[in-house]
Amino acid sequence: MYPHTPPLAQQVPSWLLWRLSVALPLLLLLPLAALRPRGVPATRLLNELWLGLVTSIATAFLFTCVVKVHVGRLRPDFLSRCMPVDGSCTGDAAAVTEGRKSFPSGHSTLVWAGLGLVSIAYAARLADLSTPRLGSLFKVVVAAAPAMVALGVALSRVADYWHHWQDVLVGSLIGCVAAYGAWRLRFPSPVAAVPSGRSRLTPHVCAEDLELLAKEHRSPPSERVEV
Template identity: 45%
Template sequence: MWLYKNPVTPSYVTTPVMFCIAVFTPIVVIFIFFSLRGERTDLIQALLAVGLALPLCGIITNSIKNIYGRPRPDYFWRCFPDGKMTSDLHCTGDLDTVMEGRKSFPSGHSSFSFCGLTFCALYMMGKFHIFESQGRGSALKLCISGSPLFASLMIALSRTADYHHHWQDVLVGSLLGLSIAFMCYRQYYPFLTHVSCDKPYAMLTPYSELPRTDSRVSLNYSERKDIEAAIHMI
């Protein structure tokens, strides 16, 4: 029982605060770029992407929690609040508190914060062209776009400091949230190394997939049709 006899402490980052950070941070960033660039299609596509990522993360995380049922590090004191263990190991604590104590794996704080804030980081990296030739060499843009990842890491680590999760719960939850955010982002936006990584697929034409050429070179009608047909075949 030594693994589950850690003291009961309040959360450093409460659930409502975590939800506000994970949900509203990417939404605020999306609207900031919309106010600066005025691209309505990008606004809609970004909201659709984050609107897919967060509910999907919540469904998967809570499904695993209920199936796995791992006790939290403070489970002993949830089960026996008076510190006296019964001979039949029947919990004497509040039923809801005890049931909540069996939802340690994976960490919901970790998965949800990494999902929302990773999407926010990817979105800003795309807008700043961090990994594309236009934006390389800017330490300020790199730090700004990477700051949501640092915030999500601090939220995840706080769950071990307040004895609400084991380190394995935090690790798996963080990877789960990061993976879902990346998957949903890529459904709507190209790779960060793409020349048009700041625009969603809905704004890209077949010709934007072609390598950059001299702007003075023009293609006639038949050549453009041949290129378009080749792209569709690919």
């Protein structure tokens, strides 16, 4: 029975959502190429970061769309969309259909899948840096900033009466799982210990190349037999 907020009157309309979920993460990942670990080419690192971002968003978006269609749930403003008369909806048919797709929150899923991966990437790189206690607090703030934006977008869905809090919670979890899964496909854990001289921002493929180079450097030169 909550009032209906038109799509363009939402705090985060669809056009802004895609900018926050895709365009902004693409830009925020660019500085990491300049701060890349030693021995990792900038183009290779940026390629892995962007591929991880696309994987995270695509996985989360696909899963959410399937659940919305097959499970769904009445949105908090469904009666305002339906405007029932004698048991039948008299409102706009498209708005009524959309009013049945509350679970899970697509906004929450996408924004966490995008900005959540950015937070993981910054946390992984900043964890490599040795800083004093004040610097450690600064690292936490920098790494958590994208996640705070995602949290604000998710909470706006409840304030706009487009989702129940359970929809937002589950959507956020889906986005976080997609982001972490996409990250682990290409990079080591951002919290796990890494070998000396290795970075948590070193892609798996680059780590294999570095290991091969190290073995070649350690191996004795082959004996030449002159004939």
